[in-house]
Each structure stands twice: as C-alpha cells, then as structure tokens.
Amino acid sequence: MRIELNQMVTGADLARLLEENEGTFLCQQSGTTYIATAQRGHSITSLRQYGRKFVEVPSQISGPELWSVQKLSNQSISTEGLDYERSQREPVR
Helix, strand or coil: CCCCCCCEEEECCHHHHHCCCCEEEEEEECCEEEEEEEECCCEEEEEEEECCCCCCCCCCCCCCCCEEEEEEECCCCCCCCCCHHHHHHCCCC
C-alpha cells in the first residue's frame, strides 16, 4: 500500500504498512510514539522512540494493538541526535 504525504493509515504489522514506501513516518502504538524511516526494498531502515509514553485506559477490545502511521516526508530524514527530553529542558538559542 502506497502511503501519501500526510496520509494516516492503521494496521497490525508496521513492516507491512511501510513495505513499498520510502520516507519518514510518525508511528504510534500503545501510547508510544516512534519516528521510522523506510526505503523501498528494505521496509524499516530506522525506528526510534520519540517522547514519552502516554498511559492509556485499557480497552475492552482484545487482539493485537494497531499501529497508526502518518507519512511526514518523502525523504528519509536522519533521526541522529534527536533527543525529545533534552529539547524540552534546554532553551533554544
């Protein structure tokens, strides 16, 4: 499935959602946020947790937790040096 820029999709398998896609994606599952990069033919090339986990009220629905994925960029953006905790503590200069 080809994901367009800013499009949101959901599914149980992150690798399958990103298959045949290329770029940078915001991914969420069970209250945890990740930044993923994907390259065509490689699926997930990078997956890094971003920010803090949000505590969710357990749902009554049993089964696999779904991933929510939104395409942020058509390019694979480096997440090297991405530190959410530090960015919240230190003022930008």
